[in-house]
Amino acid sequence: MYTLSENYKRFIEENKSKNKIINQIELTLLNEDGNKDDIDKIIIHNNQIESVRNEALDYLISYAYFVLSDDFISEEELYDFTALKRIFRIKEGDFIKLKHFEVLEVLKQQFIRMYSDNFIDTKEAITKVNLQIMFDLSYDEFESLKEDEVITSLINGANPKDLDISTLPKGFRI
Structure with missing residues (x-):
């Protein structure tokens, strides 16, 4: 049990x-x-x-x-x-297939909060991984869903190394 x-x-x-x-x-x-x-x-x-x-x-x-x-x-x-x-x-995929909008709302709310200070701390990094696991999202799906907030942080002058990202969004260079 x-x-x-x-x-x-x-x-x-x-x-x-x-x-x-x-x-x-x-x-x-x-x-x-x-x-x-x-x-x-x-x-x-x-x-x-x-x-x-x-x-x-x-x-x-x-x-x-x-x-x-x-x-x-x-x-x-x-x-x-x-x-x-x-x-x-x-089942895997049920959340995105049946509750796409609701899952996006949860994630968007968290991404806005996490990226608002242009820095991802350890707790936020762990929470991001756990959100991906909870909603059965692939790496690419998750990266795509957080991209808008990453771009906003970069436009606001964030250091990419502080954002817990593996690659820069298209159009950005260091």
Whole structure:
């Protein structure tokens, strides 16, 4: 069974799901005696994981916002998110395919915050990697999504070495 963090438990307390199946899964996750078989029974009994997928993605995006309220994604929060993706049977590509706009909003908000001072510190670099993992983005997809903010920072005089980038955007030279 998945042992989820205290942060996830706080999320559940503050954001009770209105979806019956998600709510049952939350209760099972909180129950110390709950196990993977119990979760599978909920999903199989309701035979609706496909119909709940959209709401599960919304649920995970809500959890991402909750996690990012302190502008950092810890290892245990990343573990929670990854475990929840497994529990809800979220496949690679589902976020971008089904919740493209919502994922872009989360990422854009973080990129604007991170690049606003024209410097990426260690915590921000870790958070960027964790965001890429959370939303199952390829390296190229992620680089493309953050490009506007990188360009803005460079135009504002940022040193490329301070931006945690591997290559300069087209049209820029050192």
